[in-house]
Amino acid sequence: MxxxxxxxxxxxxxxxxxxxxxxxxxxxxxxxxxxxxxxxxxxxxxxxxxxxxxxxxxxxxxxxxxxxxxxxxxxxxxxxxxxxxxxxxxxxxxxxxxxxxxxxxxxxxxxxxxxxxxxxxxxxxxxxxxxxxxxxxxxxxxxxxxxxxxxxxxxAQWVVSVGRRDARMRTAHLFCEIGVRMERAGLGRRTDFDLPAIQTQLADALGMTPVHMNRVIRSLRQDGLLILKGREVQIPDWDALAATGQFDGGYLEMDMAPLARL
Missing domain, CATH: 2.60.120.10 (Jelly Rolls)
Known part of the structure; x- marks a missing residue:
């Protein structure tokens, strides 16, 4: 807390x-x-x-x-x-x-x-x-x-995660989302960025207990989908992690052409 x-x-x-x-x-x-x-x-x-x-x-x-x-x-x-x-x-x-x-x-x-x-x-x-x-x-x-x-x-996507995605899927989805947003903000690459959050806070974001959060992170690391070094997040295989989370970044609305002025 x-x-x-x-x-x-x-x-x-x-x-x-x-x-x-x-x-x-x-x-x-x-x-x-x-x-x-x-x-x-x-x-x-x-x-x-x-x-x-x-x-x-x-x-x-x-x-x-x-x-x-x-x-x-x-x-x-x-x-x-x-x-x-x-x-x-x-x-x-x-x-x-x-x-x-x-x-x-x-x-x-x-x-x-x-x-x-x-x-x-x-x-x-x-x-x-x-x-x-x-x-x-x-x-x-x-x-x-x-x-x-x-x-x-x-x-809205976070609601879908908590309500319908399983723990592994929603965790992968969150790491993909943060990676894309950090990349577009010029603060790293989607496969290599800093995430200053402890696992208790990630659990609060994903609707899990800290113990469950720890197990999911460990599973993703063991499968080679995540590397965590302190605050640094590395994603060795972006496509594999995105597939695990069923991540489609269209909802971020960052790739749309700016609307023409009337």
């Missing part, structure tokens, strides 16, 4: 032009067409940089927020929590993700955020600044809409 959140460990107000907005813009441009002025407007956003210790909560369930979180380094997880403290991780966010962009419209957070097992750096972007941006540039609003739709598509 995550430690009680004492936000933040360190905060620094950054000037306009924080470099973290460049990977976020690159993510948006995978699905949307934005002109030079619109791109510059995104790159000129202001934000407050925050460093968070591993396993700490960023936003708690039910909290009313006035900002969205852009991941700079490390990884964040979205989760739901029961009254007894048990958690289900419903999404993992990599650098370049605005992991709770939806909170711009739904500021009372029911799906909270936590840092995974490495120190996390985010930029907190004020909702008022994002709202001003989309009101000034409707095409940016459309790009944000597509971005949150893609996140929803990922969540």
């Amino acid at each position: 995550s430690k009680a959140a004492a936000l933040p460990d360190q905060e620094e107000l950054m000037p306009n032009g924080h470099p973290a907005f460049r990977p976020f813009l690159r993510r948006l441009l995978q699905r949307s067409v934005l002109n030079e002025e619109e791109q510059q407007a995104i790159l000129s956003l202001n934000g407050r940089e925050v460093e968070i210790e591993p396993h700490r909560d960023i936003v708690r369930p039910g909290e009313l927020t006035d900002f969205s979180c852009l991941v700079v380094s490390g990884m964040a997880a979205r989760f739901g929590q029961l009254r007894d403290g048990q958690r289900q991780i419903t999404a993992i966010h990599v650098p370049g993700d605005m992991c709770d962009l939806y909170s711009l419209m739904l500021p009372k957070v029911e799906w909270a955020l936590q840092a995974l097992s490495a120190r996390l750096t985010i930029v907190k972007v004020a909702h008022r600044d994002l709202l001003e941006l989309v009101r000034t540039y409707p095409a940016i609003g459309e790009a944000f809409w597509r971005d949150t739709t893609a996140d929803g598509s990922i969540v």
